[in-house]
Amino acid sequence: MCGAETELQAGYDVRHVTGLDEHTRINLCGAVRDAAARADVRDAVANVYHALAEQVELRRPICVTSGRCCRFDEFGHRLFVTTMELAAFSAVGGFANDMAAINGGCPFQRDKLCTVHAIRPFGCRIFFCDETSTDWQRRLYATFHAELKRLHERLKVPYFYVEWREALRALSATQTSL
Numbered sequence: 001m002c003g004a005e006t007e008l009q010a011g012y013d014v015r016h017v018t019g020l021d022e023h024t025r026i027n028l029c030g031a032v033r034d035a036a037a038r039a040d041v042r043d044a045v046a047n048v049y050h051a052l053a054e055q056v057e058l059r060r061p062i063c064v065t066s067g068r069c070c071r072f073d074e075f076g077h078r079l080f081v082t083t084m085e086l087a088a089f090s091a092v093g094g095f096a097n098d099m100a101a102i103n104g105g106c107p108f109q110r111d112k113l114c115t116v117h118a119i120r121p122f123g124c125r126i127f128f129c130d131e132t133s134t135d136w137q138r139r140l141y142a143t144f145h146a147e148l149k150r151l152h153e154r155l156k157v158p159y160f161y162v163e164w165r166e167a168l169r170a171l172s173a174t175q176t177s178l
């Protein structure tokens with residue numbers, strides 16, 4: 001596992017991020033590759049995303065498409081993802097992107113919009129900069145992240161919890177895809 005989970009935040013995490021060491025990178029890439037090939041893993045992630053969407057819809061947060069949420073350095077937060085999310089993302093071609101574009105924000109953002117909206121990670125689905133959302137986001141994040149973690153155990157998928165851009169760098173470098 002990468003990163004303690006005692007400070008889970010609503011959708012995105014603000015803790016300092018350190019790079020992945022070589023051993024972790026290799027293990028992460030192998031776990032993502034193996035999980036991406038499994039329909040049960042992909043279905044489980046899709047079910048979590050569906051259940052989350054229902055909960056978010058009930059709360060009707062406001063999004064003004066400022067795009068700031070995906071410009072991590074500017075906003076001062078970080079997006080963390082799990083092995084199974086990365087597997088679901090990679091299974092539909094999520095890493096076929098120019099990783100050179102990774103800098104202060106997510107490389108999948110274009111003109112303030114997400115170019116991978118349908119397959120975006122869990123944290124992206126729950127985070128809204130609408131300040132009225134803060135409390136429920138934190139609660140929902142903890143609930144659904146716990147469910148994702150349980151699914152790793154149930155489906156015997158090695159559990160990693162890594163910063164998004166570090167994961168993209170690792171996976172694109174080893175051609176884990178797609």
Ligand code: SF4
Nearest residue numbers: 070106108109114124
């Ligand atoms: S995947 Fe999409 S929503 Fe998530 S950080 Fe990147 S651009 Fe933003």
